[in-house]
Amino acid sequence: xxxxxxxxxxxxxxxxxxxxxxxxxxxxxxxxxxxxxxxxxxxxxxxxxxxxxxxxxxxxxxxxxxxxxxxxxxxxxxxxxxxxxxxxxxxxxxxxxxxxxxxxxxxxxxxxxxxxxx
Amino acid sequence: xxxxxxxxxxxxxxxxxxxxxxxxxxxxxxxxxxxxxxxxxxxxxxxxxxxxxxxxxxxxxxxxxxxxxxxxxxxxxxxxxxxxxxxxxxxxxxxxxxxxxxxxxxxxxx
Numbered sequence: 001x002x003x004x005x006x007x008x009x010x011x012x013x014x015x016x017x018x019x020x021x022x023x024x025x026x027x028x029x030x031x032x033x034x035x036x037x038x039x040x041x042x043x044x045x046x047x048x049x050x051x052x053x054x055x056x057x058x059x060x061x062x063x064x065x066x067x068x069x070x071x072x073x074x075x076x077x078x079x080x081x082x083x084x085x086x087x088x089x090x091x092x093x094x095x096x097x098x099x100x101x102x103x104x105x106x107x108x109x110x111x112x113x114x115x116x117x118x
Numbered sequence: 119x120x121x122x123x124x125x126x127x128x129x130x131x132x133x134x135x136x137x138x139x140x141x142x143x144x145x146x147x148x149x150x151x152x153x154x155x156x157x158x159x160x161x162x163x164x165x166x167x168x169x170x171x172x173x174x175x176x177x178x179x180x181x182x183x184x185x186x187x188x189x190x191x192x193x194x195x196x197x198x199x200x201x202x203x204x205x206x207x208x209x210x211x212x213x214x215x216x217x218x219x220x221x222x223x224x225x226x227x228x
Contacts, residue, residue: 035217037217037219044120044204044206044219044220044221044222045155045157045163045206045208045219045222046219047208047216047217047218047219050217059215059216059217060216061216062214062216095162095163100168102150102151102153102168102169103150103151103153103208103209103210103217104151104153104165104168104169105153105155105163105165105208105217106165106168106174108162108163108164108165109162110162111162
């Protein structure tokens with residue numbers, strides 16, 4: 001059974017940092033591109049970032065460049081998102097998502113809530 | 119403002135067919151596969167349709183997908199109350215170098 005378990009969310013002050021983690025199991029993590037997708041309260045889905053299987057291909061949403069860094073550790077089947085200079089508008093549930101060919105977001109975690117507030 | 123455009127809401131009576139449209143451009147839908155996602159209240163999204171018209175195992179054949187040019191459509195035949203959810207289309211935008219989603223469509227079964 002595929003499982004993606006996010007952790008690391010919580011309450012942080014504007015300007016602060018957080019590191020999200022995602023532990024994967026049930027599939028060959030090292031062969032999948034991985035993504036972070038977020039959803040602000042009451043809003044739609046927003047793609048955040050993706051990383052290829054060997055970390056050579058990395059993409060970010062334009063609005064986030066320079067503040068967020070995606071990384072992975074295939075030996076630990078884990079995905080990470082380092083978030084710096086956080087703003088109120090970054091408040092959202094962050095989902096870890098496994099991507100199959102054709103930009104198919106096949107596997108979704110349960111999400112972790114990040115709240116940016118003073 | 120989402121890159122892909124979906125109607126905010128649709129409704130249908132049980133037994134009818136309902137369609138949800140997703141409009142994009144030549145750099146996203148026109149060039150790449152489209153997927154559809156269902157998000158039931160309080161849960162994470164799940165994959166419903168991939169590569170325009172394929173269903174993952176476990177997805178009922180009441181759900182169908184199609185694509186033509188720069189638009190895609192999700193069809194639900196005989197929607198049930200359990201299908202009341204938000205539906206999102208998604209793809210890659212080759213010009214932006216980014217994943218893109220529609221704004222989501224809320225389905226109400228009358």
